Structure formats: C-alpha cells, structure tokens
C-alpha cells in the first residue's frame with residue numbers, strides 16, 4: 468500500500484473508539500497528518516480531558532500503521548479536548564442532551580401572543596402526565612418563565628460533571644427549568660446583540676445538566692432572526708409548535724416563522740399550531756364568546772398550511788392570573804385548565 472494521507476486515513480478508520488462506538492477518523496480525533504522521510508505524524512485529539520481509551524487507541528494506531536507501511540516511524544502528538552474550546556462546547560452540548568429524547572421549540576412571529584403561557588402550561592401538563600420535562604426560557608428580550616413559575620428570585624447552582632461546568636436546572640411542578648432571566652436583570656436584555664444572544668442561548672440549553680428527559684421545550688424569542696436559525700441547527704430540534712392569535716398581524720408574522728422552519732436548509736417539522744386568545748369569555752357569562760381578535764384566524768391558517776391544529780385557547784382572567792401568580796393554570800382546578808390538557812393530548816398524538 469502506498470504511503471499517502473488517504474491510505475493512512477483508511478487504515479485509521481478501522482479503529483473504533485470503544486466508548487463512542489464510532490471510528491476515530493469519523494469522531495474527528497485525527498488531524499494534520501504529515502509524511503516526511505518515512506515518518507508519519509499527526510495530532511490525536513481526545514474527546515474529553517481524561518479519555519481512558521486514549522493510550523490503547525494510540526497503541527493500536529501505531530501497530531496498524533507500522534504493519535501496513537513497513538519500516539515507518541510514527542509520531543503521535545496528543546491534544547486534549549480542553550485546548551479546543553469550540554469542540555469542547557459542542558461535546559458539552561452533546562453530553563447534556565444525550566439523554567433528551569425530543570427537543571421542541573415553541574415559536575411565534577409576533578411577541579405577546581402567549582408563547583410563554585403556552586410553553587409553561589404545556590410543560591407542566593406533560594410533567595403531570597408522567598413525562599420527564601424540561602423548559603428553556605430562551606426569550607432574551609423578555610424572559611417571563613421564572614415569574615410564571617413563581618421562582619424569579621431563584622439562583623441556580625453550578626455543578627461539575629465529568630469535565631464540564633454545568634448549571635443545575637431549577638425544578639418546579641416537576642419541570643426542570645432554565646431561564647436567561649436567572650442571570651440578567653430585565654432591562655439589560657433589550658440591548659443584546661445577536662451574537663451575544665446566540666451564545667447565551669447555547670449556554671442555557673447546552674450548559675444545563677438536564678439528565679434524562681422525554682421532552683425539552685424551548686420558549687424561543689419572538690420573530691425570525693439569525694438566533695433562531697443558529698439555535699435550531701445547533702440543538703438539532705425535533706420540531707416546533709407555532710403560537711398565534713387570530714389577529715391578521717399575528718397571522719402574517721406566524722407565516723414568516725413557519726416558512727423559516729420549512730426552508731430547505733432548516734427543514735424542521737411543525738408539530739402543530741395553537742391559536743391563543745381565540746375569544747374572550749367573562750367569568751360571569753361563561754357561555755358568551757367575544758371574538759376580539761377575529762374568528763378562527765389560526766385554525767384557518769393551520770388548515771391552509773397543512774399544520775396539525777392543537778387548540779383554541781380563550782382569553783380568560785384565570786389564565787393571566789395564573790401567569791402573574793406563578794401558578795400555571797394547568798396546575799389548578801380552574802375550568803379552563805381542561806383546554807391545556809386537550810392541547811397536550813393533541814400535541815402527544817403528533818409526536819409518535
């Protein structure tokens with residue numbers, strides 16, 4: 468066999484890392500191969516600070532290469548993962564998300580349509596039904612999840628796991644919660660620029676010690692920006708849920724959001740659409756419906772764009788109150804809790 472880079476790589480591809488169960492070339496552990504005067508040298512990048520298999524694998528590399536290309540010297544320069552921040556960060560994201568089954572982003576084009584209200588109640592409802600659930604409040608422009616859970620004065624703890632510095636999520640109503648709101652004060656958020664916002668979000672979802680989860684919901688900032696695209700690609704979203712009111716301006720923005728996720732290079736499934744603030748029902752006239760923002764705007768949109776329709780949620784005082792008091796309505800026995808329960812069942816039907 469000729470001594471060239473291609474042949475060296477094809478040889479090294481036969482070596483499987485016992486822990487990751489992939490070959491070491493595919494894992495990106497081999498870099499900068501150079502050949503000179505019958506000497507092969509390359510960098511050997513370990514995936515973590517202490518890789519118990521490193522010595523074994525290096526020995527295998529040496530043996531295989533000297534056997535294949537007889538009388539050649541092998542020079543392996545080991546580099547620990549820590550020296551490479553970006554790779555370290557990516558392996559941290561992979562580590563904390565390795566036991567998370569589904570990652571679902573809740574999005575809306577327009578702000579104030581009830582994205583956080585839906586995220587919080589869906590999360591608590593999934594937890595009530597026995598699913599291990601986490602929620603990331605990624606709305607850097609208005610993190611409201613801590614307030615909706617009544618935990619706005621909580622400071623999460625740091626933990627060191629393996630080689631990673633991770634944040635311990637705050638648990639409430641059986642939901643593991645992480646919010647940018649734990650770390651910044653409200654006024655700062657407004658002036659954040661996209662690159663900062665993106666790295667903050669990466670830290671939130673990818674720097675939290677989630678453990679085992681059936682669902683990780685992400686309450687995204689409103690709109691369709693670079694942040695959304697980066698987020699969705701780095702975290703490998705399984706799908707999204709769209710929230711809109713029936714009002715034409717909200718619908719127009721929702722369409723932009725749907726089209727963003729449906730772009731060829733993003734192509735993330737839309738599990739469903741929720742129409743919030745569908746009608747107003749006063750407490751003293753529970754049979755009456757006032758269509759303040761128009762009628763069926765979200766329902767019709769879902770039909771037109773072939774998106775599963777999950778629920779119509781009325782405007783009622785108890786939903787607003789639940790948010791302000793830190794007791795999500797789904798957790799109470801208010802009659803309007805039922806609609807969130809149905810929403811969750813419809814959502815689950817789309818996930819299978």
Ligand SMILES: Nc1ncnc2c1ncn2[C@@H]1O[C@H](COP(=O)(O)OP(=O)(O)O)[C@@H](O)[C@H]1O
Pocket residue numbers: 575577578579580581582583584585611743744780781782783784786787788790791
């Ligand atoms: N169906 C509803 N009925 C009553 N109030 C609602 C309803 N949905 C949302 N709200 C209230 O409207 C405000 C905005 O909702 P929020 O969930 O924070 O929206 P977003 O996250 O999209 O900005 C909050 O004060 C919330 O309590």
Ligand SMILES: [Mg+2]
Pocket residue numbers: 582583584606609610611
């Ligand atoms: Mg919000």
